[in-house]
Amino acid sequence: MSLTRNNKDSSVELKEYIDNSAFQDDEEDNISSSQEPRASASAEESAYTQIKPYAGMPKEVLLVYSSQARYRIPREILFWLAVACTLALIALTITLIVLSPACLSWWQTTPVYQIYPRSFKDSDGDGVGDLNGIKEKLSHFQYLNVKAIWISPFYKSPMKDFGYDVEDFRDVDPLFGTMADFDELLSSMHSMGLKLIMDYIPNHTSDKHIWFQLSRNRTEYYSDFYVWVNCTEDKPPNNWLSVFGNSSWTYDPVRGQCYLHQFLKEQPDLNFRNPDVVKEMTDVIHFWLKKGVDGFRMDAVKHILEATHLRNEPQVDPKQPPDTVDTEFELYHDYTYTQVGLHDILRSWRVNLDDYSREPGRYRFMVTESYDYEEIEKTMMYYGTHFAKEADFPFNFYLLDLPDGLSGLRAKELVELWMSNMPKGKWPNWVVGNHDKPRMSSRAGQDYVRVVNMLLLTLPGTPTTYYGEEIGMENVNVSVIQDPFGKFDPNNSRDPQRTPMQWNSTLNAGFSDSKNGTWLDVGPNFATINVEVQQGDPASVLEQYRTLAQLREKEVALTRGWLCYVWADDNVFAFLRELDGLNQVFLVLLNFGQDTETNLSAVSELPDQLSVHFSTQTGTESSFSKSKIRTSKGQGLLLKYSSTKRFHLNHKSECYVSEKACFLSALDILYKC
Ligand SMILES: [Ca+2]
Numbered sequence: 130m131s132l133t134r135n136n137k138d139s140s141v142e143l144k145e146y147i148d149n150s151a152f153q154d155d156e157e158d159n160i161s162s163s164q165e166p167r168a169s170a171s172a173e174e175s176a177y178t179q180i181k182p183y184a185g186m187p188k189e190v191l192l193v194y195s196s197q198a199r200y201r202i203p204r205e206i207l208f209w210l211a212v213a214c215t216l217a218l219i220a221l222t223i224t225l226i227v228l229s230p231a232c233l234s235w236w237q238t239t240p241v242y243q244i245y246p247r248s249f250k251d252s253d254g255d256g257v258g259d260l261n262g263i264k265e266k267l268s269h270f271q272y273l274n275v276k277a278i279w280i281s282p283f284y285k286s287p288m289k290d291f292g293y294d295v296e297d298f299r300d301v302d303p304l305f306g307t308m309a310d311f312d313e314l315l316s317s318m319h320s321m322g323l324k325l326i327m328d329y330i331p332n333h334t335s336d337k338h339i340w341f342q343l344s345r346n347r348t349e350y351y352s353d354f355y356v357w358v359n360c361t362e363d364k365p366p367n368n369w370l371s372v373f374g375n376s377s378w379t380y381d382p383v384r385g386q387c388y389l390h391q392f393l394k395e396q397p398d399l400n401f402r403n404p405d406v407v408k409e410m411t412d413v414i415h416f417w418l419k420k421g422v423d424g425f426r427m428d429a430v431k432h433i434l435e436a437t438h439l440r441n442e443p444q445v446d447p448k449q450p451p452d453t454v455d456t457e458f459e460l461y462h463d464y465t466y467t468q469v470g471l472h473d474i475l476r477s478w479r480v481n482l483d484d485y486s487r488e489p490g491r492y493r494f495m496v497t498e499s500y501d502y503e504e505i506e507k508t509m510m511y512y513g514t515h516f517a518k519e520a521d522f523p524f525n526f527y528l529l530d531l532p533d534g535l536s537g538l539r540a541k542e543l544v545e546l547w548m549s550n551m552p553k554g555k556w557p558n559w560v561v562g563n564h565d566k567p568r569m570s571s572r573a574g575q576d577y578v579r580v581v582n583m584l585l586l587t588l589p590g591t592p593t594t595y596y597g598e599e600i601g602m603e604n605v606n607v608s609v610i611q612d613p614f615g616k617f618d619p620n621n622s623r624d625p626q627r628t629p630m631q632w633n634s635t636l637n638a639g640f641s642d643s644k645n646g647t648w649l650d651v652g653p654n655f656a657t658i659n660v661e662v663q664q665g666d667p668a669s670v671l672e673q674y675r676t677l678a679q680l681r682e683k684e685v686a687l688t689r690g691w692l693c694y695v696w697a698d699d700n701v702f703a704f705l706r707e708l709d710g711l712n713q714v715f716l717v718l719l720n721f722g723q724d725t726e727t728n729l730s731a732v733s734e735l736p737d738q739l740s741v742h743f744s745t746q747t748g749t750e751s752s753f754s755k756s757k758i759r760t761s762k763g764q765g766l767l768l769k770y771s772s773t774k775r776f777h778l779n780h781k782s783e784c785y786v787s788e789k790a791c792f793l794s795a796l797d798i799l800y801k802c
C-alpha cells in the first residue's frame with residue numbers, strides 16, 4: 130500500500146485500518162463464505178461508519194465510503210437515469226428534426242430590392258448614383274423591412290450598356306467608386322443584417338476587356354476565348370441577330386474574322402465551349418464569394434451557348450425578305466438560345482456557391498435571368514432537378530404582362546401560369562418591374578400601384594421590388610436618350626424606368642447635389658411622389674408597402690401557408706392563405722378593375738362575417754358579410770377570420786404549397802405533415 134509520507138501519523142494509521150475494513154466490506158458484499166467471524170466484521174464496519182468525512186480526507190478513504198452499498202446504489206440509479214434522460218433527449222431531438230419542415234433561408238423570408246446604382250443616390254454631386262450613395266441610404270431598407278439588396282452592375286465598364294459591358298470583372302468602375310468603397314458598403318450591409326446580391330454577367334465582356342484584346346491578336350491561351358468565325362467584311366457567317374437589333378456578327382480587322390455578339394457589338398460573346406473560359410469565369414465567382422457577397426443574379430443565361438454548326442435560324446415569317454429581318458422577334462432562336470450544355474455550366478456554378486454556403490446564415494443565393502416568354506417550361510429548367518440543384522429560382526417575369534388586359538382574371542391567369550408550371554416543392558417568386566421594363570405605375574396606371582404591391586407581398590414566395598416601386602414612381606419622358614437600345618429603337622428606350630430615385634422635395638429630388646443636372650431627368654412629380662413626403666402617412670404607397678412587408682414576415686400563414694384561389698372575375702382576384710393547424714386564415718381580395726361587390730357566399734369554408742385586417746384605402750368598413758364584399762378600383766383588402774375548416778382539403782386543384790407544413794398550436798411549432 131502506498132502512503133503519503135508527509136501525512137500525519139494518525140492519518141496513516143487510520144487509512145491502513147480503513148483500507149483493511151474496506152477490503153473486508155467488499156468481501157462481505159461478494160463472498161458469502163467469509164472466513165472472518167461475522168461479529169468481528171460487523172464490529173469493524175460499525176467502527177469505520179462512525180468516522181465522519183472530513184475536509185482534506187484522502188482519496189483512499191473517500192473511495193471506501195463511495196463503494197458502500199448505501200452510496201453505490203443511489204449513484205448507479207442516478208447514473209442510469211442520466212443515461213436514460215440523455216437518450217430520450219437525443220431521440221426527441223432527432224424526432225423534432227425529422228418532423229420539422231426545413232427552415233426558410235434569408236432569400237425566402239425577405240423581399241429582394243433591386244438597386245440600379247446609377248439612379249439610387251449620388252454621393253459626390255456628379256449627377257450619377259454610386260456605391261457611397263447606396264451606403265448613405267441603407268436605413269431605407271431597415272425602415273422598409275427589406276433585407277436582401279440586389280445591386281445592378283458596378284464593374285469597371287466603358288458603359289456602352291451601362292455596366293453590362295464589363296472591362297474588368299474584378300474591379301469597380303470609378304463612376305461608382307472604388308473597391309474599398311465596395312468593401313465598406315458590404316461590411317456596413319452585413320453589420321445591419323442586410324444581404325448583398327450582385328450581377329454576374331457570364332455571356333460577354335466589353336470589347337475593352339484584356340481577354341478580347343489578347344484574343345483578337347490571337348495571343349495563345351486567349352485566342353479561342355471568343356466566338357471567332359471566318360467571314361468577309363460585308364457578309365456575316367449566317368442570319369443570327371443581336372438582341373439589340375441587326376446582325377450578331379461584327380468583322381474585326383485586327384484578327385480578320387467575325388466575332389459573335391448577342392448584344393451590342395461592344396459586347397463580344399465569350400466562348401463557353403472553351404474550358405479555359407469556364408475556368409476563368411468560375412474564378413470570378415470565387416473572387417466575389419471570398420469577398421463575402423451573398424448571391425448572384427446571373428444575367429442573360431439563355432445566351433451563354435450557341436450551336437457550333439452555325440446554321441441560319443428559321444424566320445418567324447418565312448415569306449419575309451431575309452434582308453429585312455433585323456429584330457430579335459423575327460427569328461426562332463433554335464441555335465442561339467438555351468442550348469444543350471447550358472444547364473451543366475449553371476449547375477457547376479451552383480456547386481461552387483454551395484462550397485461557400487456551409488456556415489450557418491451564409492447561404493449563397495443564385496437567381497437566373499432569362500426571358501423565355503411563352504416557353505415557360507424553359508424557364509422552369511433553371512430550378513434544376515431533385516438531384517441536381519441549380520438556381521434557387523429563375524426570375525418570374527410573367528406578372529410584368531399584368532397590364533395587358535388588366536383584370537382579376539388576368540392576375541389569376543398569370544399567377545396560375547407560374548404555380549402550375551413550377552416543379553413540385555420549389556419556391557415561387559414574383560417580379561413586377563425592373564430596369565428593362567416600363568414601370569407598372571405607368572403601364573397599369575397610378576390607381577393600381579397599391580394593389581400590385583399587395584399582390585406581390587401576399588403571394589407565397591419571394592417578391593422582387595425595383596427601386597421606386599415602393600413609392601409608386603412613374604416612367605419619365607427623358608429629354609436626352611442615354612440607353613443604347615433606346616438609340617436603336619426610341620419607342621422601347623429603357624431610360625424612362627431608370628430615372629433618379631425620388632427621396633424628397635429638394636433639388637434633384639434629394640438624389641444628387643449636382644447643379645448641372647442628373648444623368649437622366651428627375652421625374653416631374655417628385656414633389657408629391659417621394660420617400661420623405663410619404664413616410665409616416667399610413668395611406669401612402671410607402672407605408673402600405675412597409676406594413677405588408679412586415680406582415681409577410683410575421684404571419685406564418687403568409688410565408689408557409691397554402692395559396693388557394695377562391696374568386697376571379699373582370700375586377701377581382703381573391704385567394705386564401707391558410708395553414709393546417711392554424712385557425713387564423715387570410716383572405717386577400719385584389720381589385721384590378723372597377724368598383725364592385727363580390728359575393729363569396731358559395732365558399733362554404735368562409736364564415737359569414739369577415740373582419741378587415743388591412744386595406745389599401747382609407748374609410749373601409751371594419752368587416753364584411755361574405756356575400757357582399759365591396760372593393761373599389763385598385764383596392765386591396767386583407768380579411769382575417771378564424772376557422773378550423775380548411776379550403777385546400779376540398780379544392781386540391783385550386784391550391785398550391787411549396788412544402789407542406791402544419792402548425793402545432795400547443796407547442797407553437799411547425800411540423801411536417
Ligand atoms: Ca456620383
Ligand SMILES: [Ca+2]
Binds near residue numbers: 332432435
Ligand atoms: Ca453566348
